[in-house]
Amino acid sequence: MAETTTVNPAWEAKTINHNLSVRLAVKPADITWYKTICPGIWYGCLESDSAIWDSPLTQITRFDPGGFFYEHGHPDGEEILVLQGSFQDETGEYSPGSYQLNPEGFVHVPSSLEGCLTFVKLRQHGGDGRQAVKININDLSWQPTSIPQIKVKPLYQQEGFPDEVWIEQWEPGTTLPQVIEPKIREIFVLQGVWADELGEYPAGTWLRYPANCPYIPSSPTGCEVYVKTYAFRHLK
Ligand SMILES: [Fe+2]
Numbered sequence: 001m002a003e004t005t006t007v008n009p010a011w012e013a014k015t016i017n018h019n020l021s022v023r024l025a026v027k028p029a030d031i032t033w034y035k036t037i038c039p040g041i042w043y044g045c046l047e048s049d050s051a052i053w054d055s056p057l058t059q060i061t062r063f064d065p066g067g068f069f070y071e072h073g074h075p076d077g078e079e080i081l082v083l084q085g086s087f088q089d090e091t092g093e094y095s096p097g098s099y100q101l102n103p104e105g106f107v108h109v110p111s112s113l114e115g116c117l118t119f120v121k122l123r124q125h126g127g128d129g130r131q132a133v134k135i136n137i138n139d140l141s142w143q144p145t146s147i148p149q150i151k152v153k154p155l156y157q158q159e160g161f162p163d164e165v166w167i168e169q170w171e172p173g174t175t176l177p178q179v180i181e182p183k184i185r186e187i188f189v190l191q192g193v194w195a196d197e198l199g200e201y202p203a204g205t206w207l208r209y210p211a212n213c214p215y216i217p218s219s220p221t222g223c224e225v226y227v228k229t230y231a232f233r234h235l236k
Pocket of ligand 1: 015108
């Protein structure tokens with residue numbers, strides 16, 4: 001569990017990394033941790049657009065041992081990937097590698113007895129008919145891709161919705177030619193080192209490549225990364 005080196009005032013709504021046309025790489029050391037009003041709960045905010053409760057939000061949430069949220073709902077859904085420790089709510093207890101997509105209408109009281117670290121996305125899964133997902137990526141099998149050095153574990157894809165989520169594994173020394181994609185691509189580095197022509201990014205780094213942004217991805221050490229692509233985001 002990362003130590004808190006900076007104690008800031010309680011979280012207040014902020015605008016940070018909200019412009020989807022800007023290329024970003026936020027390393028773990030760049031994250032500022034904020035206390036919340038919930039006991040033992042900290043936010044490291046990666047993406048927010050002015051108001052935490054009604055805007056798309058991407059964050060690392062840290063639970064101190066015994067930390068808990070008050071009961072809350074999730075308009076436009078919630079996505080949780082457990083990174084460390086044990087996360088718990090009414091639906092069960094979730095170990096590292098657990099991935100949940102909770103569509104809108106979901107209400108819970110999350111907590112953690114031992115403490116945990118989670119990667120969370122809020123208000124990015126709106127619309128009726130979303131399928132809930134509750135799986136552990138460690139239980140899934142790697143599937144081949146058209147590139148022999150890259151394998152995937154699909155997590156979420158649903159007809160009629162623009163977003164897609166999967167885990168990607170790159171063998172050490174893999175480099176691709178310049179990539180240009182029509183969708184926005186977000187990456188969260190889970191293991192190893194992700195790299196592009198601008199730098200190298202350790203585990204815990206969150207990156208966002210805008211649509212049609214050229215870049216040259218590679219992995220010197222090999223890596224596992226969470227990947228999310230989407231064509232657009234509904235506007236608030
Ligand atoms: Fe929640």
